[in-house]
Amino acid sequence: xxxxxxxxxxxxxxxxxxxxxxxxxxxxxxxxxxxxxxxxxxxxxxxxxxxxxxxxxxxxxxxxxxxxxxxxxxxxxxxxxxxxxxxxxxxxxxxxxxxxxxxxxxxxxxxxxxxxxxxxxxxxxxxxxxxxxxxxxxxxxxxxxxxxxxxxxxxxxxxxxxxxxxxxxxxxxxxxxxxxxxxxxxxxxxxxxxxxxxxxxxxxxxxxxxxxxxxxxxxxxxxxxxxxxxxxxxxxxxxxxxxxxxxxxxxxxxxxxxxxxxxxxxxxxxxxxxxxxxxxxxxxxxxxxxxxxxxxxxxxxxxxxxxxxxxxxxxxxxxxxxxxxxxxxxxxxxxxxxxxxxxxxxxxxxxxxxxxxxxxxxxxxxxxxxxxxxxxxxxxxxxxxxxxxxxxxxxxxxxxxxxxxxxxxxxxxxxxxxxxxxxxxxxxxxx
Amino acid sequence: xxxxxxxxxxxxxxxxxxxxxxxxxxxxxxxxxxxxxxxxxxxxxxxxxxxxxxxxxxxxxxxxxxxxxxxxxxxxxxxxxxxxxxxxxxxxxxxxxxxxxxxxxxxxxxxxxxxxxxxxxxxxxxxxxxxxxxxxxxxxxxxxxxxxxxxxxxxxxxxxxxxxxxxxxxxxxxxxxxxxxxxxxxxxxxxxxxxxxxxxxxxxxxxxxxxxxxxxxxxxxxxxxxxxxxxxxxxxxxxxxxxxxxxxxxxxxxxxxxxxxxxxxxxxxxxxxxxxxxxxxxxxxxxxxxxxxxxxxxxxxxxxxxxxxxxxxxxxxxxxxxxxxxxxxxxxxxxxxxxxxxxxxxxxxxxxxxxxxxxxxxxxxxxxxxxxxxxxxxxxxxxxxxxxxxxxxxxxxxxxxxxxxxxxxxxxxxxxxxxxxxxxxxxxxxx
Numbered sequence: 001x002x003x004x005x006x007x008x009x010x011x012x013x014x015x016x017x018x019x020x021x022x023x024x025x026x027x028x029x030x031x032x033x034x035x036x037x038x039x040x041x042x043x044x045x046x047x048x049x050x051x052x053x054x055x056x057x058x059x060x061x062x063x064x065x066x067x068x069x070x071x072x073x074x075x076x077x078x079x080x081x082x083x084x085x086x087x088x089x090x091x092x093x094x095x096x097x098x099x100x101x102x103x104x105x106x107x108x109x110x111x112x113x114x115x116x117x118x119x120x121x122x123x124x125x126x127x128x129x130x131x132x133x134x135x136x137x138x139x140x141x142x143x144x145x146x147x148x149x150x151x152x153x154x155x156x157x158x159x160x161x162x163x164x165x166x167x168x169x170x171x172x173x174x175x176x177x178x179x180x181x182x183x184x185x186x187x188x189x190x191x192x193x194x195x196x197x198x199x200x201x202x203x204x205x206x207x208x209x210x211x212x213x214x215x216x217x218x219x220x221x222x223x224x225x226x227x228x229x230x231x232x233x234x235x236x237x238x239x240x241x242x243x244x245x246x247x248x249x250x251x252x253x254x255x256x257x258x259x260x261x262x263x264x265x266x267x268x269x270x271x272x273x274x275x276x277x278x279x280x281x282x283x284x285x286x287x288x289x290x291x292x293x294x295x296x297x298x299x300x301x302x303x304x305x306x307x308x309x310x311x312x313x314x315x316x317x318x319x320x321x322x323x324x325x326x327x328x329x330x331x332x333x334x335x336x337x338x339x340x341x342x343x344x345x346x347x348x349x350x351x352x353x354x355x356x357x358x359x360x361x362x363x364x365x366x367x368x369x370x371x372x373x374x375x376x377x378x379x380x381x382x383x384x385x386x387x388x389x390x391x392x393x394x395x396x397x398x399x400x401x402x403x404x405x406x407x408x409x410x411x412x413x414x415x416x417x418x419x420x421x422x423x424x425x426x427x428x429x430x431x
Numbered sequence: 432x433x434x435x436x437x438x439x440x441x442x443x444x445x446x447x448x449x450x451x452x453x454x455x456x457x458x459x460x461x462x463x464x465x466x467x468x469x470x471x472x473x474x475x476x477x478x479x480x481x482x483x484x485x486x487x488x489x490x491x492x493x494x495x496x497x498x499x500x501x502x503x504x505x506x507x508x509x510x511x512x513x514x515x516x517x518x519x520x521x522x523x524x525x526x527x528x529x530x531x532x533x534x535x536x537x538x539x540x541x542x543x544x545x546x547x548x549x550x551x552x553x554x555x556x557x558x559x560x561x562x563x564x565x566x567x568x569x570x571x572x573x574x575x576x577x578x579x580x581x582x583x584x585x586x587x588x589x590x591x592x593x594x595x596x597x598x599x600x601x602x603x604x605x606x607x608x609x610x611x612x613x614x615x616x617x618x619x620x621x622x623x624x625x626x627x628x629x630x631x632x633x634x635x636x637x638x639x640x641x642x643x644x645x646x647x648x649x650x651x652x653x654x655x656x657x658x659x660x661x662x663x664x665x666x667x668x669x670x671x672x673x674x675x676x677x678x679x680x681x682x683x684x685x686x687x688x689x690x691x692x693x694x695x696x697x698x699x700x701x702x703x704x705x706x707x708x709x710x711x712x713x714x715x716x717x718x719x720x721x722x723x724x725x726x727x728x729x730x731x732x733x734x735x736x737x738x739x740x741x742x743x744x745x746x747x748x749x750x751x752x753x754x755x756x757x758x759x760x761x762x763x764x765x766x767x768x769x770x771x772x773x774x775x776x777x778x779x780x781x782x783x784x785x786x787x788x789x790x791x792x793x794x795x796x797x798x799x800x801x802x803x804x805x806x807x808x809x810x811x812x813x814x815x816x817x818x819x820x821x822x823x824x825x826x827x828x829x830x831x832x833x834x835x836x837x838x839x840x841x842x843x844x845x846x847x848x849x850x851x852x853x854x855x856x857x858x859x860x861x862x
Contacts (some may be wrong), residue, residue: 098737128575134718135721272706295679297721303720306578307579331463331764
């Protein structure tokens with residue numbers, strides 16, 4: 001047992017810098033909780049000349065200075081992106097180091113194999129910060145919920161899109177304006193694709209589903225659909241129907257098959273999930289014993305990420321000092337199969353832009369009827385606009401439980417009707 | 432190392448029965464997660480002749496059959512109440528057994544000393560179920576939030592009162608009717624005093640504060656005020672002012688002093704806490720790194736309690752099988768002192784029943800003014816009723832930040848005014 005636990009850090013950007021500052025500013029508290037000091041060794045950066053507001057750390061551009069340093073016991077990876085982060089994590093494990101990472105892409109794509117590689121060498125990989133920032137979500141699955149069979153996870157796990165959606169909903173903004181506002185506020189990247197297309201949420205859902213259902217869920221198996229097609233009128237209709245629109249990540253066991261999907265969803269107004277606004281995240285879990293529980297907080301940022309990463313470092317350091325780390329051994333239920341999106345059953349909200357002519361609703365409704373899709377409500381307002389001499393109206397349908405494939409086929413046929421200008425939106429409705 | 436981890440159970444009521452059933456029904460899952468079977472040994476009951484829906488358990492009325500059984504490694508205490516539960520927990524520890532308990536009264540009054548006694552013998556005491564039922568709250572404080580300095584805990588931790596308050600708010604019921612409804616639904620005891628007077632919530636706040644602030648907080652140091660004086664009109668005024676009323680348990684560090692108080696509180700409508708209805712609980716925590724996070728779920732019942740208790744059993748059993756339990760060693764910050772209620776600063780809502788005569792509002796307002804209490808709003812409605820020939824009206828004042836002692840003194844003087852029939856309500860207002 002050494003006199004201090006030495007941590008190597010990969011990346012000193014906004015979140016990496018937050019970790020470095022926390023390890024320095026809270027060194028006394030951390031030492032008290034661990035029983036020994038936790039010191040920061042080498043820090044890998046891309047550009048050593050860049051000015052940083054973390055003084056006194058020893059930066060290097062040579063990965064070996066961190067990854068091959070025999071004194072480093074824990075490598076904290078805060079670079080983001082798949083490569084070279086993935087290679088560096090592998091190399092750290094090969095060199096006998098425990099790993100703490102906030103990297104959702106690497107953990108979603110390679111988590112089970114990384115955790116197994118580490119466990120085979122008596123090492124652990126901690127990744128609480130990869131989902132939900134500082135909100136404890138990985139910990140509860142590994143400990144507090146262990147006695148439960150989980151049937152559903154429903155999460156708002158992308159702060160950027162939740163901010164955009166909140167602004168569209170409360171201020172009536174269109175998507176483009178809300179996105180620009182999010183970018184100006186620093187909540188959205190200059191290239192926002194990963195967030196607004198639901199890719200980031202799909203990575204996180206893959207990690208959550210793997211934990212919740214003890215099933216390997218690769219991000220390729222997660223259906224994802226972004227928020228770019230939402231229009232202000234969808235938010236008005238949602239409010240009128242008693243719903244809020246959220247980009248939900250849903251993992252759900254149905255007849256032994258696992259649905260994993262990310263898409264805009266209408267959730268009943270007044271529920272906890274509907275109350276999650278701005279950049280906040282929430283993860284709702286349903287277990288056979290515990291019923292419905294929910295975790296809420298900020299899903300990103302230097303502080304929340306450092307909260308999770310440093311907690312993982314403290315936990316690992318306590319176990320290192322205690323003399324035995326006892327790594328997580330994940331056991332997967334190989335009988336659980338992914339359930340294709342076409343088989344999903346949901347209720348639906350469908351907004352069509354169609355000609356304001358006699359018989360239009362009847363023609364559309366009959367196409368739903370032919371596929372056994374039962375309508376629960378139809379809204380057509382009197383506000384009609386004229387396009388090329390044709391009077392155009394918005395018609396909103398909501399359905400009872402229906403099968404995704406049937407709804408998609410019906411919509412294809414409806415879209416081809418000469419009286420239908422376009423299918424404006426399809427939003428799934430969940431309790 | 433034995434071939435199975437043997438658990439002794441004290442109490443086989445609703446929640447104890449839930450634990451017994453879960454250990455039996457999920458034996459395979461538990462064995463897989465622990466690496467060895469976890470078996471239920473003796474079960475202490477008061478009345479062995481009572482019919483139970485837990486078959487095949489070996490009941491006894493002799494505490495020694497459980498507490499002195501050398502094969503029992505974990506004692507699960509599910510009796511509730513201070514004694515004899517407290518004595519049995521002590522005896523279990525003396526006999527070298529780990530303890531899992533859902534007992535908030537024992538943990539609030541004796542937790543730090545029990546945990547220390549256990550640690551000195553290399554034993555651990557787990558009590559996740561003592562606060563918030565199946566919601567992971569103790570676990571996060573012990574692990575995920577370790578890097579944070581916590582400044583405030585704000586919790587709805589009594590399901591009975593939250594149910595009553597929800598019914599008063601949504602259905603306009605008076606307190607007595609809502610209480611009867613809660614009793615009929617099985618959400619309130621025949622003797623509901625511990626719940627409706629805020630005593631149960633004070634126990635739980637004592638446990639939460641001890642964990643969050645690393646300070647020993649005895650329930651005697653927790654100010655508590657129940658919900659019995661709330662009237663339907665308070666809920667109408669709250670809605671009008673943009674608030675919901677909740678029985679909040681608040682732990683808060685102010686200038687190195689610790690406020691710990693349970694009382695009805697107005698919280699802004701639309702916030703997460705305001706959305707916690709019915710028997711649900713929520714614990715909101717504010718940390719320097721993580722910001723504001725919240726945990727939500729069912730705070731009581733056989734399922735949620737078993738979820739937390741069996742998770743604690745699995746965790747302890749894993750550590751027993753791993754060969755080393757490494758008990759929790761709590762380190763307390765002895766510099767933190769309780770802050771008396773008189774020193775608390777809050778905003779206030781005050782409802783007075785007064786004569787509808789000229790100059791009444793001015794006389795009352797001047798008594799507030801003399802004590803530097805600044806009013807933020809005054810509401811007097813036109814609905815006036817006649818009592819003994821005097822026209823009586825309700826007047827509602829809200830204040831800016833004021834000191835509790837000043838408000839109490841002002842209210843004493845106001846209550847003595849001949850034009851004031853009574854002080855209807857005083858409700859603190861928090862963000």
